Amino acid sequence: MTEQPTGGRERDRWGFAAAMVVAGVLLFSVVMGLIVLPVLQAPNAGIDPWTAICRAVGLKAGSPAQPQPPVSATAAPVSQVRWTPATLKILAAADPRPGAALAQAVCSACHGEAGLSPSTDFPHLSGQSGAAIYKQLSDFRSGARFNAQMTPVAKKLTDEQLAQIAAYYGSFSRRAAALGPRYGIGDAAISRLANRGDPARALPPCESCHARGVGGPPEAPVLSGQQREYLYRQLRAFAGGQRGNDVYRRMRDVSSHLSDDEMHRLAEFYQGLS
Amino acid sequence: MSEADERAIVRSEIRWAVVAIAAVSVIMLAVIFAAIAMHINPPSNVERINPQDLHLSAEFTEANLGTKVEANGQITARIVATQFAFVPRCVVLPADRPVTLRFSSPDVIHGLLVSGTNVNTMVVPGYVSQVHTVLRKTGDLLMPCHEYCGLGHSEMSGTIRVVPSAQFRPGPDGRVACAAK
Secondary structure (H helix, E strand, O other): OOOOHHHHHHHHHHHHHHHHHHHHHHHHHHHHHHHHHHHHHHHHHOOOHHHHHHHHHOOOOOOOOOOOOOOOOOOOOOOOOOOOHHHHHHHHHOOHHHHHHHHHHHHHHHHOHHHOOOOOOOOOOOOOOHHHHHHHHHHHHHOOOOOOOHHHHHHOOOHHHHHHHHHHHHOOOOOOOOOOOOOOOOOHHHHHHHHHOEHHHOEOOOHHHHOOOOOOOOOOOOOOOOOHHHHHHHHHHHHHOOOOOOHHHHHHHHHHOOOHHHHHHHHHHHHOOO | OOHHHHHHHHHHHHHHHHHHHHHHHHHHHHHHHHHHHOOOOOOOOOOEOOHHHHHHOOOOOHHHOEEEEOOOOOEEEEEEEEOOEEEOOEEEEEOOOEEEEEEEOOOOOEEEEOOOOOOEEEEOOOEOEEEEEEOOOOEEEEEEEOOOOOOOHHHOEEEEEEEOHHHOOOOOOOEEOOOOO
């Protein structure tokens, strides 16, 4: 295409107009974002307009937006367990073989051979998540959870031994484990509560934390296959305040919104058909 | 290509440019309106906290959560967003007085808004989200989690109970909690 003089002028005109539009947008943005909005919003953050402009431009640090008075509270943690990379590494590296020997010597008298408890007084353990066993044993040891039989047992074990026992009970194959997916019983209302929750009471589904690999808190134990007596006792203990080693009230909160009948039926539901 | 064709193309391009500029302008005006008239602004607080130790920290230990009137009269509500609840579930705050809300998460990213107010922030593990506001409406305001946080996300919501300033009576330790309804 041959260049025509009028075409060149046309392009110049367009170029000038485009540059003006870009410059206008830039100017508007600078005035609006760095001056008008900071000045108008300064009272919200309790600062004067000049400080607000300096913060918007980046000459002054934006944080803290308002200095906070020092916290007078003292920490009163309900559990000392921290899910740090170090803890996760101990759990991942734990050898289940010494764990098996320890379990045989220490745990099996109550929790049964291969973690299948013969009595309703003691929960099944095989198939349980390693993180859950580690958390509870640590809490028994630190006193965050108390049980006349478990507390002295846990106090005698080292951190590594706890992890080995956790690894042993977690290492069972699905077929051999006492805990694991079960065919639910035909209780439609409770099945809905366990799988869908109850938005009206802001109750999340049990399964959102307790199903394997759902991405909830690491310490959430496997429930399906557990003895209904044990599950019911724990729900009651959480609701009644006898047990409180659940970080940030997760279970105390949920259980306080359940009726006694629902606790019974949930325990029944999770025990399932064995 | 004929000159008529070229002009037709230019006209069409200009029409679409006008539509695009108008759409962007409307959105920007809405943002500016919200910023000025509704006092909605992005939270600017950058404050770090270790999420693994949140339950061991002094500030976000369980007993220190909820509303507290500090020694200097400042009203602060500390709330932990965790899977799948706000702790505490219900927080009392007075109307027409400046209040500070401080949030943190020990697990995953959460978010929240308090319906009908300018409180709207994400709660990112590792940081403290801090919001200042003055609540104008009294009553129970819904505070849902608005950042997908897991399978129980849809059941995760809390309540901000705004009471008239005269009915806001902190205890001797400066704390106020929701009475069971």
